[in-house]
Amino acid sequence: MTHSLLRSALCAPLFAWLAMAGAWADDAPTADSTAASAGGSVENSVVKIFATVSYPNPFSPWTKEPPRDITASGVVIEGDRILTNAHAVVYASDIQVQATKEGDKVPATVAAVAPGIDLAVLKLDDPSFFQKHPPIARAGTLPRIKDAVLVYGFPEGGDSLSITKGIVSRIEFVPYNYPTSGLRIQIDAAINPGNSGGPAIAGNEMIGLAFSRLGGDAENIGYIIPDEEIDLFLRGVASGEYRGKPGLYDQLQTLENPALRTFLKLDPSVTGVVVHQPARADPTYPLKEWDVITHIGDTPIDDQGMIDLAPDVRLSFLYLVQKIARDGKVPLTIVRDGRTRHVEVPVPPERPLLIRQLVGDYPSYFIYGPLVFSTATSIFVGSLNNNARLLSGLAFVRSPLVTERGDAPSPEREELVVISSPFFPSRLADGYSNQAGSVVYSVNGTRIRSLAQLVALLRDLKDDFVVIEFDSRGGEGMVFPRKEMVAATEEILMDNGVRAQGSPDMMAIWQGKAAN
Numbered sequence: 001m002t003h004s005l006l007r008s009a010l011c012a013p014l015f016a017w018l019a020m021a022g023a024w025a026d027d028a029p030t031a032d033s034t035a036a037s038a039g040g041s042v043e044n045s046v047v048k049i050f051a052t053v054s055y056p057n058p059f060s061p062w063t064k065e066p067p068r069d070i071t072a073s074g075v076v077i078e079g080d081r082i083l084t085n086a087h088a089v090v091y092a093s094d095i096q097v098q099a100t101k102e103g104d105k106v107p108a109t110v111a112a113v114a115p116g117i118d119l120a121v122l123k124l125d126d127p128s129f130f131q132k133h134p135p136i137a138r139a140g141t142l143p144r145i146k147d148a149v150l151v152y153g154f155p156e157g158g159d160s161l162s163i164t165k166g167i168v169s170r171i172e173f174v175p176y177n178y179p180t181s182g183l184r185i186q187i188d189a190a191i192n193p194g195n196s197g198g199p200a201i202a203g204n205e206m207i208g209l210a211f212s213r214l215g216g217d218a219e220n221i222g223y224i225i226p227d228e229e230i231d232l233f234l235r236g237v238a239s240g241e242y243r244g245k246p247g248l249y250d251q252l253q254t255l256e257n258p259a260l261r262t263f264l265k266l267d268p269s270v271t272g273v274v275v276h277q278p279a280r281a282d283p284t285y286p287l288k289e290w291d292v293i294t295h296i297g298d299t300p301i302d303d304q305g306m307i308d309l310a311p312d313v314r315l316s317f318l319y320l321v322q323k324i325a326r327d328g329k330v331p332l333t334i335v336r337d338g339r340t341r342h343v344e345v346p347v348p349p350e351r352p353l354l355i356r357q358l359v360g361d362y363p364s365y366f367i368y369g370p371l372v373f374s375t376a377t378s379i380f381v382g383s384l385n386n387n388a389r390l391l392s393g394l395a396f397v398r399s400p401l402v403t404e405r406g407d408a409p410s411p412e413r414e415e416l417v418v419i420s421s422p423f424f425p426s427r428l429a430d431g432y433s434n435q436a437g438s439v440v441y442s443v444n445g446t447r448i449r450s451l452a453q454l455v456a457l458l459r460d461l462k463d464d465f466v467v468i469e470f471d472s473r474g475g476e477g478m479v480f481p482r483k484e485m486v487a488a489t490e491e492i493l494m495d496n497g498v499r500a501q502g503s504p505d506m507m508a509i510w511q512g513k514a515a516n
Contacts, residue, residue: 116180153198191222244349
């Protein structure tokens with residue numbers, strides 16, 4: 001089932017990313033927490049966050065983007081913690097927190113972060129801060145459509161706390177950052193850059209955390225992460241290791257078309273969604289193509305894949321995965337070849353990708369002569385999206401950066417290895433065209449599965465020449481004298497101010513012992 005989500009991250013400036021696990025050892029919060037600001041106001045529990053971040057540089061992976069300062073919002077919660085958005089603090093080297101109407105900034109560190117659902121928890125170096133700033137009360141249930149809501153935060157355009165007013169206009173279950181999906185509340189209160197991480201209040205309780213707004217020409221369409229998602233995250237980090245949310249990754253389609261129903265020979269009483277492509281092809285996987293999923297647990301699914309949560313709230317049935325999954329599986333009722341079956345389907349917290357998402361880390365790389373090898377990541381490929389001509393060219397030559405985007409790793413290819421940068425100046429590259437963005441297919445006839453394998457292969461190579469082929473239609477192969485490539489590397493690094501030939505993980509392989 002295909003969903004789309006137009007979103008604009010709200011910390012200033014905007015950046016997009018994805019999943020990294022964290023840990024927190026305190027007791028898990030309960031949905032009916034009453035740690036509300038007793039004797040204090042909501043304003044006293046809202047903080048401004050200052051962060052200095054250095055994002056990855058996908059085209060020069062040996063360095064980082066220049067540091068930049070961003071601001072966001074946060075809120076004090078139980079356990080002497082501050083809750084905010086992940087996109088406000090991922091890649092932050094320095095974080096400080098400032099309370100409303102107070103000049104002093106308190107140093108903070110990230111205790112847990114989940115970019116998938118865009119949540120993070122901060123802890124402060126000075127716990128006495130919480131003596132004056134008590135935790136806010138959090139609601140144990142979803143708000144109702146048309147409930148009044150106030151959003152607190154520190155958007156751009158001023159230094160003091162901002163409060164905007166609106167109503168709850170929609171509740172949906174939608175994608176956040178792949179592969180994570182979750183509940184999302186739409187409100188019509190103004191949300192702007194800097195509001196990220198600020199609480200949304202209905203009545204006297206927090207119902208969620210501001211995290212994005214619809215861009216373009218849309219006005220006053222903002223989104224908050226509801227308390228239910230926050231509780232799932234906090235319970236996960238309390239267990240010691242947050243791995244993410246369970247998810248069903250099969251490709252599904254609706255059962256609305258009459259010809260499709262006739263083709264499947266379904267009784268008129270059968271409703272549900274059709275499995276178009278199972279998440280796994282192995283024979284032991286419980287779902288097969290053309291299965292019709294009719295129930296999740298005991299809840300019936302309609303022909304659009306929806307369930308009724310409340311009189312005015314209709315959600316994708318996938319919402320119930322996080323509610324009823326046990327031991328990594330969810331119970332489903334299916335119809336296959338006219339027979340009803342009950343199956344338990346794995347719902348892992350993540351789906352590995354060939355073009356993986358960086359989880360708060362920096363890309364691995366290795367420099368060999370004038371060549372820079374790196375792993376293809378979502379940030380690398382995403383950086384190409386604004387260049388339509390380049391994307392068209394990659395599609396024309398059948399680059400895996402386009403044709404295999406979204407594919408899962410396989411034994412033949414665990415990740416894509418790319419030439420991430422133009423060649424460093426060197427006579428060794430004379431006569432060859434710029435291969436930046438090309439995916440490496442083989443080295444001396446050996447197919448490349450991963451960057452680690454490539455580095456080990458180059459380390460152990462005894463041939464006089466290094467022959468590199470790329471995975472594309474047309475183009476050219478490259479041949480280099482092996483000994484000259486090795487000898488030239490150190491001088492190339494010095495001439496270009498590169499401090500290390502490779503990332504620590506790749507250097508450990510390069511400096512390791514050759515295979516026997």
